[in-house]
Amino acid sequence: MSTHTQQTDRIGLHTYPGPDALADAAASHMINHLTASPPTRERWCVALSGGRIAPLLFESVVAKSKSRAVSWEKTEFFFADERWVPWDDNESNYGVARRHLFDPLQINPKSVHPVYLGRSPEFDAAQAQADLLRRTPVNVNGDPILDLVILGMGEDGHIASLFPNASEDVVRSRAVYLPVKSPKPPPQRITLTYSVLAAALHVLVVVSGPGKEPALRDSLSTHHSTPLGRLIALRQHTVLLTDFRFEVKTWH
DSSP states (O other), X not given: OOXXXXXXXXXXXXXXXXXXXXXXXXXXXXXXXXXXXXXXXXXXXXXXXXXXXXXXXXXXXXXXXXXXXXOOTTEEEEEXXXXXXXXXXXXXXXXXXXXXXXXXXXXXXXXXXXXXXXXXXXXXXXXXXXXXXXXXXXXXXXXXXXXXXXEOOOTTOOBTTBOTXXXXXXXXXXXXXXXXXXXXXXXXEEEEOHHHHHHOSOEEEEEOSTTOHHHHHHHTSSSOOSHHHHHHHHSSOEEEEESOOOOOOSXX
């Protein structure tokens, strides 16, 4: 259970006593959201992320799915970002999701949309973009509307593979998926853009791990100086789950 909940106009912040409770709550949030609302089309479209808590989160989703007899037949799985590495590489977000989520739940491979194809970051980004646009409705700006995006946050406040000090071409890109260079290995990444993350119906940010509290505090200030802070400013509402305990005093 949540130990503390805070609500402002833009933020729902829920804090938990540790990583296990956090992953458990995030899994419940994911399942409850998808089962309580109709999909935007015939099927729900969900974008997943990687990160250190991802295996724990996915394993909790598997356990809850089995105990609640949840069906995933009407869900399409995409990725908020991907490291440009083969699927069997330990850095692959798809590989982590396959081992800890897709295979245990016996998800139909046709419902999973990996980003990495091995041609080039530019080619793979273009293919991922076309794949997503074929399966989602779009808003008036042409952005695909995902039902749910699950994000983590890095020590520098990055989300997906949108890093601090990115060029204006990255920040203001109207692409769906964009090849980018990462300041941390592996260097080649493909990411959803700010415009697509801002257009999603629901964004859940799960933040855990040493060294991240300062960036989270900064993201929840009015400075908008981190990628997460920028996304919060672009959206009407964002839900954050964390195992750090502090007060939100500045967002309205």
